[in-house]
Amino acid sequence: MHPFQYLAPTTVKEVVSTLSRYGDRARCLAGGTDVLVQLRGGRFEIDALVDVKGVPELMELRLGADGLHLGAAVPCYRVYESPRVAKAYPGIVDSASIIGGIQIQSRASIGGNLCNASPSADSICSLIVHDAVARIAGPRGNREVEVAGFCVGPGKNVLRKGEFLVSIFVPKPAARFGAAYKRFIPRNEMDIAVAGAGASVTLNAKGKIVAARIALAAVGPTPIVASRAAASLLDREPTPEAFARAGDIAALETHPIDDMRGTADYRVELSRVLTRRTLAVAAERAKGAK
Amino acid sequence: MTTQPKKARVSTTVNGQPVDVLVAPYQSLLEMLREVLGLTGTKEGCNDGNCGACTVSLDGRIVDSCLVLGAEADGKRVDTIEGMARPEGLHPLQQAFLEEAALQCGICTPGFLVAARALLEREPHPSEERIRLWLAGNLCRCTGYDKIVGAVRKAAALDGAGNGRAAG
Known part of the structure; x- marks a missing residue:
């Protein structure tokens, strides 16, 4: 590993001036659980690691x-x-x-x-x-x-x-808002998502969905916002059928790759299922929210 | 930059003892413990935060010491496996690991013990499910985990296990 300095500024201003001075030769250190692994693995080389936990x-x-x-x-x-x-x-x-x-x-x-x-x-x-x-x-x-x-x-x-x-x-969430996140991993804990889905729904006083958001993990180069799937839920009751349909649409909004954790096809299928299940939890939480 | 960065001075407390050391700014807490302080009870397993063999307690929270810089320990309290037994005897968790044969090669054991102690300090009587969840960040390739979980349950059943007092 290339030797680097450890800097621990205590103000936002100091962090900015330090980062400006070093440019891409510095990185921020928060918990270190990614950056230290990446430095050791040689993904990039820096001259200064800027611990921001003192700010x-x-x-x-x-x-x-x-x-x-x-x-x-x-x-x-x-x-x-x-x-x-x-x-x-x-x-x-x-x-x-x-x-x-x-x-x-x-x-x-x-x-x-x-x-x-x-x-x-x-x-x-x-x-x-x-x-x-x-x-x-x-x-x-x-x-x-x-x-x-x-x-x-x-x-x-x-x-x-x-x-x-x-x-x-x-x-602050609106009244009758609920959100949830689920991922699929082959173990019970301590693994990286093969695919993941976050969802939120907001219900009106009559129990119909007035707002919904769906975002999908590990099925594209960035987290994917599945806006068509979310739009399909508007003005609907939070039923298993509506959630299944949203899952079907969400699966079409993904563009995953094959890698060591799973194939693209498998990830599409996971997105379908995880979207449906995550929406169901989000809706239950929305019903329980004031 | 071709020059070696200046060493960082670290004033910390290790197992209750004040310690002042110089570390290279890129050295991990694990390296500081093992190579600078000679405390080799904490083991290096994967060195990337997956296996938990290097688990120590930092200001009362368990961390993978391979993913902490030594310099970050400045002003903090570090507790390692070396501080677990008392002159009058082993910690109840250590005793239970021996009695339940919860180790074979032993490389993962210090990490399991430090992690399990942190659990019992917070929750003196955890369920089996809770123990397994808490220890998910510690890998063991020998025991298949059942004996480790059994040993933690046994220690939890002993009064005072969570206070770090020795049994008997």
Whole structure:
């Protein structure tokens, strides 16, 4: 491994100036569960690793009146061990509690999972179906990008030179909103998704679906937003038939590849099934939500 | 950059003892423990966060020490397998692993013990399902896990296991 410096700035401004100075010769360190493995594997070479966990904004986990403010370096366990957050965002807990095992969850952050931009990331689909927003700081100030548009290719995101992810904002869910995420892996734990599906539905007072979002993992170069499948649910009752139809449409919106974890055909089929099942859980949660 | 980066000074507490060391900024906590401090009880398995053999406790949370930089331990508390037994005897988990034959080659054992201790400190009487879920980040290629889970259940049944006190 190429030797690098360890830098631990304590303000957003310092992080930006450090990243601007080093350019692509620096990376941010949050939980390290991806970046240290990639450095050791020689995927890229850097001169500085910038530990962002000393910056208060990146470690903030706050449930405000407007929604959830999730610092980019907050480790997964803090999400599911916070009773208030877990109750308000069970769909995000679905993801936070399946990324790696307990050791990984002590370190790995949802912000890091997003920046790593893996097509199989377990948290990005959950964020998308919650209409989450990435809050970015950079040399030209702050900007916001919808999580749905944050990833631009395998391992590639919208961050420009000197920019980094400060936090993720998850708006407060509407009344009768429910969300869920499921993935398929051949083991029970500790594996990378062959395919995954996140879904959210919002019901009106009569129990009809008035809004729906579906996002699919590991079936394309980035997480896929299955907007036609979601649109098929509008003004419908949350029935198994409606969800099966949405699953059929979602399967058509994928463009997976064959790899060591599964064939493209298998992933299409998984998308169909996971979409249906995830929608069913999301709808149950929506019925239970105030 | 051709020059070797400056070493980082790390002031930490390892198994209750204050420790001041210099580490290369790219050295992992695992390397710091094994190569700088000579604490070789923590094992290197995969060195990429899959196997859990290098599990240690960092400020009370279990982590894979291969995926932490030594420099990150500055100001933190590290607890390793070396701090588990007491002068008066083994930790109840260690005793149970011996009695239940929960190890064969032994490479994964320190990681399992440190992880299991963290579970019992939080949840003194976990279900079998909970034990298996908690230990999913620790791989063992010898035992087939049943004996490990059995040993954790046995230790959990002993009063005080979660407090780190020795049995008997």
